[in-house]
Amino acid sequence: MLDALDKELLKTVADLEGLPKGAYNIRKNGKLLGRKISANINIETNAEGTGIIISVAPNTQNESVHIPVILSEAGLHDVVYNSFIIGENADVTIIAGCGIHCGSDKKEGHEGIHDFTVHANARMTYIEKHYAFGKGKGQRTLNPTTKVLLKQNAYAEMILEQIGGVDTAQRVNEAILEDGASLLIKENVLTEDTQIANSTNQIVLNGKDSSANLIARSVIKGDSKQDFIASMEANNKCYGHIECDAIILDNGTSDTVPSLKARHPDAELTHEASIGKIADDQLMKLMSLGLTYDEAVNHIIQGFLDRRVDV
């Protein structure tokens, strides 16, 4: 059921050596490859047949659900609409991601539109990794969209990664926060050759004492291009921060546009942004510890794209 390519893709995008424990839904080339539900996590196909609905029961604690997608069929452009409903007081980890293997000159692509409703006092960790590889010259497209509604005192941490091989990406993240809700997004995108990635983010802080932290890290190699647009709108007493950093290697280019909209006198919004090459002092330091230039560059980039968040 899982061939060698499937296994490699699953390992890369979902850290899976085989079928996961707990609930899962694995989609291959637009079709269901395997599904398992648990006592607290239900997965069902939506009424339109265009995606799945994942429901996590209230008070579920420390459970996870894997929903990876793999593509290896030439010419296929897969579009899915998935909904996630996280019950009150639940604490759950969702591991998504899409891996493409392209072996021909035909285009392959995936668009995952994920909408989340995280109910009161629930916590959700969402990890999504996108990756493409293969000797085929066909264009690989990955267009992920996340739309998040965080209810009262809900918390979501979202790790969104595109780690290479994707020719074009239109990435969209939207979030609305109610009272006391808190959101942390860390988006890491690496592009190379002539790849293009656009990331558009819109976060609306409606709730009193809500908070959002959007951290974007871009590594732009070769002649690739990444644009990052982020808007944070504060409509109540709240806190929001945008941090967007890009490292340019070779001839990469980037437009970065952070936008803060304070619509309440007690709103507190900040942003920091930087674009540039790897700093010489970083390279010198690592080389003075015995690393070669290339090893130093790799260490700096790996650290820069590290999933861990120091806030």
Add this chain to the structure above:
Amino acid sequence: MLQIKDLTFTVENTDPGASGQKTILDRFNYTFEHGKFYGITGPNGSGKTSLAKVIMGINPVTSGRIVFEGNDITDLSITDRAKSGIAYSFQNPARFKGISFRQLLSIAAETDDESVLQKIVARVGICSLDFLEKSVDAKLSGGEIKKIELATTIARNPKLAIYDEPDTGIDLWTIGPMIDLLKKEQKNHQTTTIVVSHNKNFLEAADTILILKKGKFVYEGDLDGAIHLLTDLSTCTLPDLCEGENDVRCFR
């Protein structure tokens, strides 16, 4: 141990109205002996940091040779000089997003063995084990990053350790233990130590004081003999421009 032969280092002259090259080190000659502790001092702009960086390979040599333990290292990269046993502690250490002290120490020590890393932290003594988890980023205080810099330098087990202004950002209470540490490394590991500093405490710890002025050593000897020169230097580093103590433009 380290021979500097007829070394010249020039940079592009960026002074207002100037052009051409500016000589920082002028046909410089000196031999550093194995296992000794050198304190290099001198006025601002005299070439102290430039000399230290030339030895590490961070600054390129304009002309002349550098011989380390009998091998000509003039054309070696920073990496190869590090591998040959030279370590460098930066005055203003680099900060990294997403790299922890543990990772940096692992690179320096060439191992991720937890017991080895803990031994290094214990050997350094001036930072606690919980430092290992800290990100080496802009959130660190000036003192914290200097302690990390010191630890990664010592973790290299260098034959020659160069410390550029090691007390920058360090609180007064840490300077003593820091000096004790460098002396202990010198004694226990016969580390040839070069400290670039204006701090009297570091200079007191040195076996030999070298005063650098206008790209040349103008003094070599003990601290007692250097005191009158250092007093002059500390009074004013711009004697050519000095208009006397009534000069209202002087903020020294």
